[in-house]
Amino acid sequence: MAESPQTDNNAQARSEWAAARRIVVKLGSALLACRETGTLKTDWLGSLVEDVAQLAKQGCEVVLVSSGAIALGRHSLSLASGPLQLEQSQAAAAVGQIGLAHAYSELAQAHGLTAAQILLTLSDTEQRRRYLNARDTLLTLLQLNALPVVNENDSVATTEIRYGDNDRLSARVASMIDADCLVLLSDVDGLYTAPPDKGANARRLDLVTDITGDIEAMAGDAGSELSRGGMKTKVEAAKIARAAGCNMVIASGKRMHPLRAIAEGAPCTWFLAPSDPVTARQRWISGQLEPKGTITVDAGAEKALHSGRSLLPAGVASVAGRFDRGDSVIIRSQDGRELGRGLVAYAKKDAERIIGKKTSEIAAILGFAGRDELIHRDDMALHRQHRNDRGS
Ligand code: GLU
Numbered sequence: 090m091a092e093s094p095q096t097d098n099n100a101q102a103r104s105e106w107a108a109a110r111r112i113v114v115k116l117g118s119a120l121l122a123c124r125e126t127g128t129l130k131t132d133w134l135g136s137l138v139e140d141v142a143q144l145a146k147q148g149c150e151v152v153l154v155s156s157g158a159i160a161l162g163r164h165s166l167s168l169a170s171g172p173l174q175l176e177q178s179q180a181a182a183a184v185g186q187i188g189l190a191h192a193y194s195e196l197a198q199a200h201g202l203t204a205a206q207i208l209l210t211l212s213d214t215e216q217r218r219r220y221l222n223a224r225d226t227l228l229t230l231l232q233l234n235a236l237p238v239v240n241e242n243d244s245v246a247t248t249e250i251r252y253g254d255n256d257r258l259s260a261r262v263a264s265m266i267d268a269d270c271l272v273l274l275s276d277v278d279g280l281y282t283a284p285p286d287k288g289a290n291a292r293r294l295d296l297v298t299d300i301t302g303d304i305e306a307m308a309g310d311a312g313s314e315l316s317r318g319g320m321k322t323k324v325e326a327a328k329i330a331r332a333a334g335c336n337m338v339i340a341s342g343k344r345m346h347p348l349r350a351i352a353e354g355a356p357c358t359w360f361l362a363p364s365d366p367v368t369a370r371q372r373w374i375s376g377q378l379e380p381k382g383t384i385t386v387d388a389g390a391e392k393a394l395h396s397g398r399s400l401l402p403a404g405v406a407s408v409a410g411r412f413d414r415g416d417s418v419i420i421r422s423q424d425g426r427e428l429g430r431g432l433v434a435y436a437k438k439d440a441e442r443i444i445g446k447k448t449s450e451i452a453a454i455l456g457f458a459g460r461d462e463l464i465h466r467d468d469m470a471l472h473r474q475h476r477n478d479r480g481s
Contacts, residue, residue: 105269105270105336105359105361106270106338106351106352107352108269109149109268109269109270109336110148110149110150110269111149111150111151111152111231111266111267111268111269111270112144112149112150112151112152112268112269112270112271112272113151113152113153113154113259113262113263113266113268113270113271113272114137114141114151114152114153114154114259114271114272114274114348115153115154115155115156115255115256115258115259115271115272115273115274115326116134116137116153116154116155116156116157116274116342117156117255117273117274117275117276117342118156118157118159118160119276120133120274120275120276120342120343121133121134121155121156121157121160121161121189122157122160122161122164126164127160127161127163127164127165128161128164129157129161129188129189129192131192131196132345133342133345134192134193134196135196135199136345136346136347137274137342137346137347137348138193138196138197138199138200138202138236139200139346140346140347140348140349141153141200141202141236141348142200142201142202143348143349144348145202145234145236150231151236152227152231152236152237152238152239152262152266152268153193153236153237153238153239154238154239154240154255154258154259154262155189155193155238155239155240155255156240156255157185157189157240158181158182158185158186158189158240158243159173159178159181159182159185159243160185161181161184161185161188161189162180162181162182162183162184162185162186162188163177163178163181163185165181165184165185165188166180166181166184168181178243179243179244179245180244182243182244183243183244186206186208186240186243186244189238189240190204190206190238193206193236193238197236202234202235202236203234203235203236204235204236204237204238205230205235205236205237205238206237206238206240207223207226207227207230207237207238207239207240208239208240208241208242209223209239209240209241209242209252209258209262210241210242210245210246211246211251211252211379214261214265214377215377215378215379217373220265220373220377223265224265224266227239227262227265227266228266231266239258239259239262240255240258241255241258254322256273256322256323256325256326257322257325257326257329259271259273259326260325260326260327260328260329260330260333260335260337260376261329261376261377263329263330263333263335263337264329264330264332264333264335264372264373264376264377265376265377267333267334267335267372268333268335269335269336270335270336270337270338271326271330271335271336271337271338272337272338272340272348272351273323273326273337273338273339273340274340274341274342274347275323275339275340275341275342276341276342276343277320277339277341278293278339278340278341278355278356278357278358279293279294279295279339279340279341279356279357279358280293280294280297280304280307280308280320280323280324280339280358281293281294281307282294282307283307284309293356293358294307294358295356295358295359296358296359296361297327297358297359297360297361298360298361300324300327300328300331300360300427300472302425302426304324305321305324307320308320308321308323308324309321323339327360328375328427328472329375329376330360330362330376331360331361331362331363331472332367332371332372332375332376332470332472333362333367333372333375333376334362334363334364334365334367334372335362336359336360336361336362337359337360337362338351338357338358338359338360339357339358339360340355340357340358341355341356341357367470370467371469371470372470374417374430374431374432374468374469374470375429375430375470375472378416378417378430378432379417380410380416380417380418380419380430381410381411381412381413381416381417381418382408382409382410382411382412382416382418382419382433382437383408383409383410383418383419383420383421384400384405384407384408384418384419384420384421384431384433384440384463384464385405385406385407385408385409385421385422385423386400386404386405386406386420386421386422386423386428387404387405387406387423388422388423389404390403390404390405391422391428394420394428394429394469394471395471397466398466399461399462399464399465399466399469400420400431400462400463400464400466400469401448401461401462401463402440402443402444402445402446402448402451402463403445403446403447403448405440405444405445405463406423406444406445407444408437408440408441408444410437411437412433412436412437412440413436413437414433414434414435414436414439415432415433415434416432416433417430417431417432417433418430418431418432418433418464420464420469420471427472428471428472429469429470429471429472430469430470431464431465431468431469431470432464432468432469433463433464434459434460434462434463434464434465434468435459435460435463439455439459440463442454442455443455443463444463448461
């Protein structure tokens with residue numbers, strides 16, 4: 090695979106790696122499980138845990154988000170290759186997760202660490218009380234110098250209530266515990282301008298400082314056979330991480346000691362977070378909730394939002410999706426840019442009747458007096474540009 094030469098940008102990114110004190114590392118199934126036999130790649134995992142132990146010695150706190158339960162379990166249960174039904178993958182996860190936990194426990198012990206297993210379901214991050222509870226457990230484990238190993242609780246999560254892929258789950262975990270850095274170990278060493286196996290001119294980006302439409306287009310759709318996420322879910326993860334003020338790096342996990350390699354300047358793609366402080370509530374709104382719809386605002390409203398105002402129905406051009414009052418929605422500009430996310434004060438059926446209208450008309454149109462704002466500024470988290478934006 091072609092590697093673009095090291096640039097100054099990457100040198101800067103490495104200093105951000107050195108400065109990171111709380112790191113979340115996501116390992117995908119394709120790295121953990123052998124494609125042919127479905128068994129765990131213990132040597133590779135051992136080298137990763139050794140890197141974690143080294144980081145811990147340097148004073149870093151590390152949380153692992155590990156896939157692999159379904160990939161390992163389906164082999165133990167002799168399930169045929171190809172897509173599994175939901176019940177089969179839940180059964181496979183129930184078997185595979187035991188093996189995974191056992192392996193982490195043994196490997197951690199061998200390097201003087203204590204592994205702890207946390208299995209999360211979507212409601213653990215979407216409901217604020219459960220979110221705070223899960224966060225406390227993770228922070229307590231870190232305080233006690235344990236190594237938390239997180240996965241989705243695949244055996245109980247149904248299609249409608251799943252995170253679905255561990256790229257986004259790891260970003261939510263990073264946001265939840267206020268991590269400095271999220272590492273996505275992948276079978277490619279970063280984000281390419283075109284699929285690296287297809288385009289001869291495909292170039293790896295060293296640095297991304299804003300998730301533009303071009304970046305989303307580069308992400309495409311493809312994932313590998315064993316894992317759910319492709320580059321698309323990694324870019325989604327970058328949005329969540331950046332909104333939480335957390336840097337993210339996509340690096341190759343197809344080498345031994347993949348974390349040490351990052352410190353040594355191996356090729357990778359860094360997504361830098363804007364440096365403005367983010368409130369805990371904004372982080373929760375932008376990072377933990379699945380958006381149920383989209384609200385497209387006009388140019389005047391876009392300007393008003395950037396100057397810190399609430400979103401009034403008058404500034405909305407259109408609404409889409411199926412949302413209820415209090416649901417999370419994406420706020421878009423008329424040219425399709427994602428401006429941020431917020432909790433909407435009206436259900437879709439009411440919102441469509443009041444958009445473009447003056448606030449004073451709301452009560453007469455709906456027959457009841459609701460809030461003046463469609464999204465109050467306290468319920469909004471706008472995406473920010475990286476302060477020192479050098480493009481991508
Ligand atoms: N949670 C799934 C597993 O452990 C993996 C999801 C993913 O591949 O992103 O098998």
